Amino acid sequence: MFSIFSSKKKFLSTGLLDGMTDVHCHLLPGVDDGMPSIEKAKEAIKWLEQVGVKEIWLTPHNMEECPKNNRKYLQEQFELFLKECPSGISFHLAGEYMLDMSFYDRLNENPCTLGNSFLLVETSYMSAPADFWNMLYKVTLSGYTPIIAHPERYMYMEEQDYRQLKQKGYLFQLNIMSLCGVYGRLPYEKAMRFLKEGTYDLIGSDLHRLGIYRQALERLKVSTKEIALLKPLFENNKSLK
Numbered sequence: 505m506f507s508i509f510s511s512k513k514k515f516l517s518t519g520l521l522d523g524m525t526d527v528h529c530h531l532l533p534g535v536d537d538g539m540p541s542i543e544k545a546k547e548a549i550k551w552l553e554q555v556g557v558k559e560i561w562l563t564p565h566n567m568e569e570c571p572k573n574n575r576k577y578l579q580e581q582f583e584l585f586l587k588e589c590p591s592g593i594s595f596h597l598a599g600e601y602m603l604d605m606s607f608y609d610r611l612n613e614n615p616c617t618l619g620n621s622f623l624l625v626e627t628s629y630m631s632a633p634a635d636f637w638n639m640l641y642k643v644t645l646s647g648y649t650p651i652i653a654h655p656e657r658y659m660y661m662e663e664q665d666y667r668q669l670k671q672k673g674y675l676f677q678l679n680i681m682s683l684c685g686v687y688g689r690l691p692y693e694k695a696m697r698f699l700k701e702g703t704y705d706l707i708g709s710d711l712h713r714l715g716i717y718r719q720a721l722e723r724l725k726v727s728t729k730e731i732a733l734l735k736p737l738f739e740n741n742k743s744l745k
């Protein structure tokens with residue numbers, strides 16, 4: 505936590521998570537680098553329910569490194585998960601799509617979107633694929649609006665890239681944990697600036713491990729101004745259908 509302000513309030517006592525819809529979450533067990541087991545997923549669900557989360561879009565990684573994660577396999581795993589993890593949270597299956605060499609094939613295979621119209625995409629943190637802009641354009645030609653997952657985390661992105669992405673109407677999704685420096689100083693600084701400038705559209709946990717997420721949120725403090733800036737993002741999350 506890099507904040508120097510003492511008048512901040514504990515994030516978990518702001519009520520921001522009451523009724524939350526999470527749009528980015530690796531809770532589906534055993535399919536990627538998220539929850540390793542049903543038991544761990546259950547433990548996470550219990551805590552998420554306690555802090556007020558009501559709805560979650562599960563977004564397992566779709567990338568070359570996870571070749572099994574096609575729609576059929578993920579749908580099977582999702583149904584198994586629903587059977588084994590009954591809870592008061594409403595779950596939906598979506599995906600987080602890496603813009604890598606296999607992306608075009610996966611885009612053409614009925615991708616796991618958020619609702620009917622949105623596709624959550626990410627790139628490597630260090631460099632973009634050569635045809636980055638064309639990939640995003642192809643997403644729009646397929647009828648979807650790209651949601652750029654955690655734009656603050658991409659080390660290679662320059663101001664003009666961010667501006668161009670926004671000008672094209674692509675949505676920006678903030679990772680909550682960026683606000684407390686979990687990913688380092690640069691993502692933290694970018695996140696705080698984007699939040700103040702109103703650059704973000706949506707907010708997500710990007711939850712992989714409960715312990716890391718819970719500890720980060722327990723130490724996160726936010727100012728009244730930041731709470732006001734975060735509220736619309738939580739509201740926008742609920743409108744993705």
Ligand SMILES: [Fe+2]
Nearest residue numbers: 528530600710
């Ligand atoms: Fe993710």
